[in-house]
Amino acid sequence: xxxxxxxxxxxxxxxxxxxxxxxxxxxxxxxxxxxxxxxxxxxxxxxxxxxxxxxxxxxxxxxxxxxxxxxxxxxxxxxxxxxxxxxxxxxxxxxxxxxxxxxxx
Amino acid sequence: xxxxxxxxxxxxxxxxxxxxxxxxxxxxxxxxxxxxxxxxxxxxxxxxxxxxxxxxxxxxxxxxxxxxxxxxxxxxxxxxxxxxxxxxxxxxxxxxxxxxxxxxxxxxxxxxxxxxxxxxxxxxxxxxxxxxxxxxxxxxxxxxxxxxxxxxxxxxxxxxxxxxxxxxxxxxxxxxxxxxxxxxxxxxxxxxxxxxxxxxxxxxxxxxxxxxxxxxxxxxxxxxxxxxxxxxxxxxxxxxxxxxxxxxxxxxxxxxxxxxxxxxxxxxxxxxxxxxxxxxxxxxxxxxxxxxxxxxxxxxxxxxxxxxxxxxxxxxxxxxxxxxxxxxxxxxxxxxxxxxxxxxxxxxxxxxxxxxxxxxxxxxxxxxxxxxxxxxxxxxxxxxxxxxxxxxxxxxxxxxxxxxxxxxxxxxxxxxxxxxxxxxxxxxxxxxx
Numbered sequence: 001x002x003x004x005x006x007x008x009x010x011x012x013x014x015x016x017x018x019x020x021x022x023x024x025x026x027x028x029x030x031x032x033x034x035x036x037x038x039x040x041x042x043x044x045x046x047x048x049x050x051x052x053x054x055x056x057x058x059x060x061x062x063x064x065x066x067x068x069x070x071x072x073x074x075x076x077x078x079x080x081x082x083x084x085x086x087x088x089x090x091x092x093x094x095x096x097x098x099x100x101x102x103x104x105x
Numbered sequence: 106x107x108x109x110x111x112x113x114x115x116x117x118x119x120x121x122x123x124x125x126x127x128x129x130x131x132x133x134x135x136x137x138x139x140x141x142x143x144x145x146x147x148x149x150x151x152x153x154x155x156x157x158x159x160x161x162x163x164x165x166x167x168x169x170x171x172x173x174x175x176x177x178x179x180x181x182x183x184x185x186x187x188x189x190x191x192x193x194x195x196x197x198x199x200x201x202x203x204x205x206x207x208x209x210x211x212x213x214x215x216x217x218x219x220x221x222x223x224x225x226x227x228x229x230x231x232x233x234x235x236x237x238x239x240x241x242x243x244x245x246x247x248x249x250x251x252x253x254x255x256x257x258x259x260x261x262x263x264x265x266x267x268x269x270x271x272x273x274x275x276x277x278x279x280x281x282x283x284x285x286x287x288x289x290x291x292x293x294x295x296x297x298x299x300x301x302x303x304x305x306x307x308x309x310x311x312x313x314x315x316x317x318x319x320x321x322x323x324x325x326x327x328x329x330x331x332x333x334x335x336x337x338x339x340x341x342x343x344x345x346x347x348x349x350x351x352x353x354x355x356x357x358x359x360x361x362x363x364x365x366x367x368x369x370x371x372x373x374x375x376x377x378x379x380x381x382x383x384x385x386x387x388x389x390x391x392x393x394x395x396x397x398x399x400x401x402x403x404x405x406x407x408x409x410x411x412x413x414x415x416x417x418x419x420x421x422x423x424x425x426x427x428x429x430x431x432x433x434x435x436x437x438x439x440x441x442x443x444x445x446x447x448x449x450x451x452x453x454x455x456x457x458x459x460x461x462x463x464x465x466x467x468x469x470x471x472x473x474x475x476x477x478x479x480x481x482x483x484x485x486x487x488x489x490x491x492x493x494x495x496x497x498x499x500x501x502x503x504x505x506x507x508x509x510x511x512x513x514x515x516x517x518x519x520x521x522x523x524x525x526x527x528x529x530x531x532x533x534x535x536x537x538x
Contacts (some may be wrong), residue, residue: 066267071383072383081353085353086353087353
């Protein structure tokens, strides 16, 4: 675990840079993280995905997989990869301040 | 009065549940009431699914791994051969495709999962069943047997499109067996084997993933991780070889592709109001196996969304808790919430050897011995594990489906015999679907 300062606030991150506490997250932090990841502007479509991921996480306890995102977020899998080129489920989860979606068994 | 238990699906979970319930109610009445058990399936072919892995390598044949479903059920259990249209949980009724209706007091969903080949662009296009195969159904496994026999060299890619899949170790076993098969044929040096997975390692859990990743490397299998298959191009286009294209743009060329397609729950689940999730899996309590849909609806095996492997061993262990809970439910007693997610899988590694892994919701597969310190080696190749895997087919037809307990292998995961790593940080981490 480490800490980082985002949008002027100290937050706790795990070894892979995911939020330890999703409640610490703010939209301003998302903008900062996205920039660091090469996304200069978060478009409405980005926000749709980020907000959907947080909603799913708080309802179900885990972020959705790419496939579920493509089926239910209103954004196709192809477009998800254009929005979050480094892999939508992981990259969007990190920017949305939720834990890495857990793999299946 | 008669109490009616309807079980949808006559595979591993449905059959063992029906036979266990039948055995119980033969000896016990339910407050004087008669209990009637009905199993519904759309076909009469019960496939021993672990056998599908062996078919492509000529180690098992079609006739050996398929038996009639009804013959696995006690003769007093009714068997209805008909596709299911939907479940109406408000009316406690199953509607069959021919319009017939089956009313129930307790319903068990045991219809497993299906292959959603249509969801991957190009998968069933040109080249399908010629140089693009799956071994996850009988037709595919049989077609692959012929294709492998004719294969004289080139690139083979084994690709998992996305999780969850049935038996998550089977694609790895396919790689190990392919290494053995081409070595035996004397052309291993002419065959390049690649494993492309959406996971960030060979397997989902850290200790087993590290062991299996080393084993792939030892056997000369290339590993491509975090690969999400966007499209399968199954024929040469403009002089370029057939290839998989990832959503991130990466390309994996092949001469023969073995693809494990997306899995979804049964289509009728999607047509049944309030029963399934977005992928037609049935949201189910992971400890009691009661569904979220309604208290009198239970689920078992691959059909559920519980965070355990989709595997026959899990289904077998679930059966004990499930049957106990159906009896408790009918008796108005509180449910037993003891299912621990126990899974136990042999991993065939070729050359007459196999690994064994044993784990549950909380404890990942660890080295050691099963079921105790003097038992079979865990997470380590051995001939004994291979013999165990071969013997299991007999156990499946004669003990497991009949709903009998298998001596020495209980529903709850044994803790003794397992060597925990020094850092136990992973043990408490629960992996979910």
